Amino acid sequence: MARKPRVKVPSSAKKGDVIQIKTLAPHKMETGQRKNKKGKKIPRFIINKLEVTFNGKPLVTADLHPAISANPYFAFFNRVTESGSFKFVWTDDKGKSITTSKSIKVA
Amino acid sequence: MKYRTLYICTALLGFGLVVSCTPIVEEMTEVEKRAADPRNKAYMVGDKASGYVYMTSQTRDMQDDDIANPAFTWVDLAEEKWSKVEGKAGKSCASCHQDVNKAMKGVANKYPQYDPESKKLIALQVKINRERTKRMGAKPWKWESDQMLGMAALVKLQSRGMPVNVKIDGPAKPFFEKGKEFYNQRRGLLDMACANCHVDNAGNMARSNVLSQGMINGFPVYRLKWQKPGSVHRRFIGCNKQVRATPYKRGSEEYTNLELFLMWRASGLNWETPAVRN
Numbered sequence: 001m002a003r004k005p006r007v008k009v010p011s012s013a014k015k016g017d018v019i020q021i022k023t024l025a026p027h028k029m030e031t032g033q034r035k036n037k038k039g040k041k042i043p044r045f046i047i048n049k050l051e052v053t054f055n056g057k058p059l060v061t062a063d064l065h066p067a068i069s070a071n072p073y074f075a076f077f078n079r080v081t082e083s084g085s086f087k088f089v090w091t092d093d094k095g096k097s098i099t100t101s102k103s104i105k106v107a
Numbered sequence: 108m109k110y111r112t113l114y115i116c117t118a119l120l121g122f123g124l125v126v127s128c129t130p131i132v133e134e135m136t137e138v139e140k141r142a143a144d145p146r147n148k149a150y151m152v153g154d155k156a157s158g159y160v161y162m163t164s165q166t167r168d169m170q171d172d173d174i175a176n177p178a179f180t181w182v183d184l185a186e187e188k189w190s191k192v193e194g195k196a197g198k199s200c201a202s203c204h205q206d207v208n209k210a211m212k213g214v215a216n217k218y219p220q221y222d223p224e225s226k227k228l229i230a231l232q233v234k235i236n237r238e239r240t241k242r243m244g245a246k247p248w249k250w251e252s253d254q255m256l257g258m259a260a261l262v263k264l265q266s267r268g269m270p271v272n273v274k275i276d277g278p279a280k281p282f283f284e285k286g287k288e289f290y291n292q293r294r295g296l297l298d299m300a301c302a303n304c305h306v307d308n309a310g311n312m313a314r315s316n317v318l319s320q321g322m323i324n325g326f327p328v329y330r331l332k333w334q335k336p337g338s339v340h341r342r343f344i345g346c347n348k349q350v351r352a353t354p355y356k357r358g359s360e361e362y363t364n365l366e367l368f369l370m371w372r373a374s375g376l377n378w379e380t381p382a383v384r385n
């Protein structure tokens with residue numbers, strides 16, 4: 001059972017409102033600089049991309065680098081004009097991605 | 108008041124009277140700034156201050172927002188586990204306890220407690236494993252595993268906001284006294300007791316960290332150093348290693364007794380589990 005990402009999106013908003021979306025992705029974010037007890041470097045393994053789309057249209061794309069610590073938190077603002085669904089995709093160095101989505105009703 | 112201002116006035120007496128005043132501006136130390144922050148008021152009771160007060164404002168921001176607090180990804184995991192059937196008995200935690208927020212409210216104040224079976228104190232983690240092995244017929248969890256950290260955090264979270272209030276009378280009394288003895292006993296190459304840092308030097312710096320009073324009202328804590336939650340026994344191991352003393356094991360009598368003493372020491376402060384610390 002892997003840990004799941006946490007996302008906060010308001011359930012409803014008025015048309016033209018600016019809302020804040022908060023995201024937290026569970027990940028060790030191994031930098032590649034740390035050494036294990038035997039002195040060997042632990043290989044780099046991080047989430048390197050976050051893509052947020054709204055109703056299929058790209059909204060935010062973020063490139064993450066090793067300086068970001070574990071369990072990266074990313075929050076942003078968005079002006080909503082229509083109801084729909086935000087989709088969040090985090091991709092790691094191995095090409096695997098975790099996805100979650102949240103919908104919003106815009107009156 | 109961000110700056111304390113001192114004025115040094117020099118007067119030159121002689122063939123005239125020359126007075127000049129030079130302002131010397133001293134910025135408050137990091138510790139003083141944190142202590143003066145009005146956000147900290149709710150985290151101090153009398154002489155006692157939660158570890159929250161000693162953190163930077165950014166660390167406190169992480170704790171104050173459940174979405175930004177990474178410990179909650181472990182709590183979410185435990186919430187799923189709560190309703191998951193596991194073990195030969197075909198039960199889940201929910202089968203007996205139903206809703207975690209009703210069943211586990213106030214439970215943080217009940218452990219460590221005296222166990223008549225083993226005739227000593229048992230910590231919450233021991234009880235969780237007992238329920239799993241005896242009642243569910245499921246495998247026990249390791250003390251510092253993701254599942255155990257998540258479950259301990261989920262259970263104690265139900266007491267968040269309630270004051271720490273643990274029983275130290277009755278059969279628990281002699282173990283409480285042992286914990287108190289441990290706290291004040293010097294140990295290790297550095298020959299230091301817990302009290303030497305957390306009573307004598309709380310508020311001062313130890314290398315680059317501000318020493319707190321060592322209140323355990325936030326455990327299991329998401330520690331930025333560990334980049335994951337950790338149990339209070341893990342912290343005890345770290346503290347003992349730091350004074351170059353041989354640490355005891357998680358779940359040992361020594362650490363369980365110490366945990367009870369420290370809970371009593373934090374009485375009055377509110378539970379903050381899962382807290383965020385450095």
